[in-house]
Amino acid sequence: MNIPDNLYYTKEHEWVLIEGNKGKVGITDYAQSHLGDITYVELPEVGKEVKQFDSLASVESVKAASDIYAPLSGKVLEVNKALEASPESVNKAAYAEGWMALLEIKDESEKDKLMDAGKYKEYLNKLESRD
Amino acid sequence: MADKQSLMENSSNLKTTPLLKEHLKLKAKMVPFAGWNMPLQYEGIVAEHNHTRTQASLFDTCHMGEFYISGDAEACGIESIFTFxxxxxPAGKCRYGAMLNERGGIIDDLLVYRISxxxxxxxxxxxxxxxxxxxxxxxxxxxxRFENRSEKLTKLDLQGPLSRDILSELLAPDVKxxxxxxxxxxxxxxxxxxxxRTGYTGELGYELYVSAGKAVELWNHLLKDExxxxxxxxxxxxxxLEMGYTLYGQDVDEQTTPLEANLERYVNLNKDFVGKDxxxxxxxxxxxxxLVAFQAxxxxxxxxxxxIMKDGKKIGEVTSGNFSPSLSCGIGLGYIAxxxxxxxxxxLIKGGSAEIEASITDRPCYRKSSLKN
Structure with a gap:
């Protein structure tokens, strides 16, 4: 399972790449593999304000429909429009072409409530041993 | 990410088919289905769907039930059980239909094979x-005489446009x-x-019946073909779903009649059967x-x-729905007033935050299949 070192992670399997006051958001490799073939991504409106862990977007796969939560509070600056035509990018490149939204971060200290790569890896190991 | 709806459940106390070990060897994702531990997917659902539509796939359908009935056709009462x-x-013919309760509700949808x-x-x-x-x-x-052979008899489904070639080359030349x-x-x-020569995919295909002890050998023998x-x-x-075929327990059950379920062509009202009144x-x-099919x-x-809404008013409910890889849009079945x-x-279809514009279509939604090739 691919878990890049430079990202922060939520318990619901979202990632955020923090660069200055901006945060790029997507779902993890574990999430895309668990969901299976992704067939639709509902992106938020640009300008929408979200609180940390509130619903930000939703994805549908041939198995299920799932909510995607905001890893940090902020305002949506940009969304990945390319996913409307090719949602399978989330399966193919969850940390690259599969990104969903770019947020203007309100409060960077909120990242203390997220996991770094090491902690997320431990968290996944626990989940998988439970399965 | 949080599942709103998922096929995942707890997997203890489930029945298994003779092929469980083969599925695990193939790294299948197993899920509970109607009390059985069954493979949801191997490589991936869309890839397996596409392979079935373009080449051929093998399905474990050992969980399904088989009854043998014998007796005098008129005296044994068999005619009154089925809607068709x-x-x-003639011997050698299969027919699809249902058996009903006294209220006309569908106890099950099924196939009858006339052996003799x-x-x-x-x-x-x-x-x-x-x-x-x-x-x-x-x-x-x-x-x-009635015999439930569901435990002793197992079934594999071989489905797809290449199924006839594969089956006649590997197993039985005469299936042609x-x-x-x-x-x-x-x-x-x-x-x-x-x-x-039957199936549940809409493609040219076959259902193969063997005793439970033979299932693993047959499965592996057929899968030698690349x-x-x-x-x-x-x-x-x-x-x-792309063919508009109903799934028992989801689209049809004892609360639905075959007329409501749009299965009237499998009902013969010129004969007597339970539920006909x-x-x-x-x-x-x-x-x-x-029950109608619709396309988003x-x-x-x-x-x-x-x-399911029309002019702001609820007119029905979705019973089955998914994304159709063949049509690249959402499809479904549901009951509508x-x-x-x-x-x-x-x-307009509404659920959670989703509002999906759709229109009612003829069945099947997918029309390019090899079913009758």
């Missing part, structure tokens, strides 16, 4: 085997002569048993709701339980 007629079926003048095989859904066996036995009379909805006895790895790949319940569910009454008064204007998938069931009628 049996008396005009006085012997039939009935193939039923896995989740309904016990109640079906009880019902069939309660209706039989006049020296009829089998016509749609007929069956014959073939030498299946040393065992004489039934192969029928054109053939295993496919799971996930692909099977989308394939059947209710169907005649419904026909006279007009049915209030009808977008990639968004309708899901079981979503509301009778006045709104015209082909082409625009509807």
């Amino acid at each position: 007629s049996l008396e005009d079926m 003048e006085d012997e039939w095989m009935v193939v039923v859904n896995s989740g309904t085997i016990d109640k079906d066996a009880k019902h069939v036995q309660s209706q039989l009379k006049g020296g009829a 002569g089998l016509k749609y909805y007929t069956f014959g006895y073939f030498d299946i790895l040393g065992e004489k048993n039934i192969i029928s 054109r053939l790949k295993p496919a799971g319940l996930g692909a099977r569910d989308i394939l059947r 209710i169907l005649l009454k419904q026909k006279k008064e007009g049915i209030k709701r009808l 204007d977008s990639r968004r998938a309708p899901r079981h339980g979503y509301a 009778a006045p709104y069931t015209k082909i082409g009628e625009k509807i």
Whole structure:
């Protein structure tokens, strides 16, 4: 399972790449593999304000429909429009072409409530041993 | 990410087919289905769907039930059990239909195989085997013999445009002569048993019956052919949905009649059967709701339980829905109030935050299949 070192992670399997006051958001490799073939991504409106862990977007796969939560509070600056035509990018490149939204971060200290790569890896190991 | 709806459940206390170890070797994702631990997918649902539509796939359908009935065709009461007629079926013919309760509700949808003048095989859904066996036995009379062979007999489905080539090259050259909805006895790895030209995918395909002890050997023998790949319940569910085939327990059950379920062509009202009175009454008064297929204007998938709306008013509910890889849009089945069931009628499907514009379509949604090639 691919878990890049430079990202922060939520318990619901979202990632955020923090660069200055901006945060790029997507779902993890574990999430895309668990969901299976992704067939639709509902992106938020640009300008929408979200609180940390509130619903930000939703994805549908041939198995299920799932909510995607905001890893940090902020305002949506940009969304990945390319996913409307090719949602399978989330399966193919969850940390690259599969990104969903770019947020203007309100409060960077909120990242203390997220996991770094090491902690997320431990968290996944626990989940998988439970399965 | 949080699942709103998922096929995942707890997997303890489930029944298993003889192929469980083979599925695990192939790294299948296993899920509970109607009390059985079954493969949801191997490589991936869309890949398996596409492979079935373009080449051929092998499905474990060992969980389904088989009953053998023998007796005098007129005296044993078998005709009154099913909605379709049996008396005009020649030996070697299969027929699809339903058996109903006294209220006209569907106890199960099933296939009957006429083996000879006085012997039939009935193939039923896995989740309904016990109640079906009880019902069939309660209706039989006049020296009829009934045997539930569901544990001893297993079944594999070989489906896809290449299935005839694969089957005739690897197993039984004579299957080439089998016509749609007929069956014959073939030498299946040393065992004489039934192969029928039937299936649940809409493609050219076959169902192969062997004793439980032979299932693993047959599975591995067929999969030696590189054109053939295993496919799971996930692909099977989308394939059947693209054809507008109903799934028992989800689209039809004891609360729905075959008229409401749009299965009237599998009902013969010129013969007597359990539940017929209710169907005649419904026909006279007009049915209030009808199962229809619909296609979304977008990639968004309708899901079981979503509301179907028209001009702000709820007119029905989705029973099955998913994304169709063949059509690249959402598709589904659902019951809609009778006045709104015209082909082409625009509807709005609502569930959670989703609002999906769709229109009612003719069945099947997918029309390019190899079914009758």
